[in-house]
Amino acid sequence: MMNPVSLPALSRIAICGGTHGNELSGVYLVRELQRQKKEKVGEAALTTVLSNPRAIKECRRYIDMDLNRCFTKALLSSPVMDDTPFEVRRAQELQALLGASSSVQAMDLVIDLHNSTSNMGVSLITYYNQNPLILHIYKHIQRNVTVAPVRLILLDTHHADAYSLDSLGKHSFTLEVGPQPHGVLRADIFNIMKEAVDQTLKWVQCFNTGSVFEGGEVDNAYMLVKSIDFPRDQENNNISGVVHPQLQDQDFCHLRPGDPMFLTFSGETVKYEEKEVLHPFFINEGAYYEKSIAFHLGRKMTLSVPSLQMKEH
């Protein structure tokens, strides 16, 4: 049995949307919270942020570079020059607004809202070495959001090497909901994201008012192992095939040796040939073509989580 954990109340919470300007559920969910002037979660202060306003206005992922890769120590501390990319400036602004990671000013909880063109359902993405608080939020969402499958993706990155906006928070996760085309707002996907956010805020209120969360097991967790690129034409480096129709939309399925991965334009099937059964996700995500990623592969894990409650002052 793991020892119970006590953590301080979550008194400052940030919800960010539009970190990628064409992922519209988060943009409109934040706008809706701002329209409602929602600034409290029980006693806790809620900050809502449109992370990349220029990209939102142009309905593009980013202007100069991916904002969600700009929260490294190096970029956050780099001097601003004339040719500093817009997103590096904006990351520094957001750090000033939300507080630097690991500082006393850091937000207690940062939730960053994203969409995917992949069939991701509701996916919480977080750093592996987080404390149990996020695992308890995940369990709560998994139990209470029933309109879509809920899963946890773990990044095996040391906090010192973190790069994403959410890493500014003392606790944090990225909420990824799909499938939705970038630049499109679908009612079904918007409502799933809203439900997941509402459940998170409900959990926060229970935690802050002293509820005890029993320990136990966390299932449907996937540790990112590696990324797989499309097959490519040697001559010009263009992709020479597409995600196989049997794999498309099957995010988090079992990928077993011999299973089809790609169908080339000349009609050949490219198969998965490794020994370990892994689980593909972010399959055919539109924004990852430029990163040479056709999908990620994860190892399915079950985690133990200790019981948790708020630390009294």
Add this chain to the structure above:
Amino acid sequence: MMNPVSLPALSRIAICGGTHGNELSGVYLVRELQRQKKEKVGEAALTTVLSNPRAIKECRRYIDMDLNRCFTKALLSSPVMDDTPFEVRRAQELQALLGASSSVQAMDLVIDLHNSTSNMGVSLITYYNQNPLILHIYKHIQRNVTVAPVRLILLDTHHADAYSLDSLGKHSFTLEVGPQPHGVLRADIFNIMKEAVDQTLKWVQCFNTGSVFEGGEVDNAYMLVKSIDFPRDQENNNISGVVHPQLQDQDFCHLRPGDPMFLTFSGETVKYEEKEVLHPFFINEGAYYEKSIAFHLGRKMTLSVPSLQMKEH
């Protein structure tokens, strides 16, 4: 009974992809035709074109303005200045390459390949006042492509007011296939487009070798009547609701008085309130947000088409 029609052989054919740089089925279909060095359809000459190479490279719809609105008489004849938009220059280049509309140099058939985030299946879009040739191609595709519904969209625009790339051709249509997120290539959608193009080229060969195509009726034709915008926030003009979940993905359904169109963020349903039953399409097309179009409405029609064969020299 309508009189049979005779038309000259189709000896010069163009297939264009990437008129919108992030609509990937057409980009990769044209690249594949070029890789195969496919330059003939029977005896006819086939030209394949990547219409907007800069936008394709950046995986954006366009650089300065929508290329598929640049084929007006005014823009095609405007002098090129330093500040002429890239797409206006490119439209003039494409006119030089493919031949000016209504000139003897004009292509006999231009097919322009597009994708939509909407559930469009296979849609042929053409100008209403076209001669029967396109209607016969449509009937052939409808009969032979069975993996997706096939429909015809008619634009009631005089040829003199045409604005789209395909209008360069003596005969022409835009082939719209969806749903597919922009910036993503799906095997299923790619294969549907490939099948529709293959069937078109098959028909061309039959026509050019003297086959007689019986007249008859053309069904599932929709005349564009008008466009409907999203509900909007008066204060800032942002959209204040999304396409209603009951309407999303229901392209070409019946929209009857009282049917839901939008769901506002505050939870109200906006209903269709006109008397005429019409048919929505391009429902929630990502590229139309900037055009203030949530969907188009069309009137369903049945057309008569005379029998057709090639005119002997």
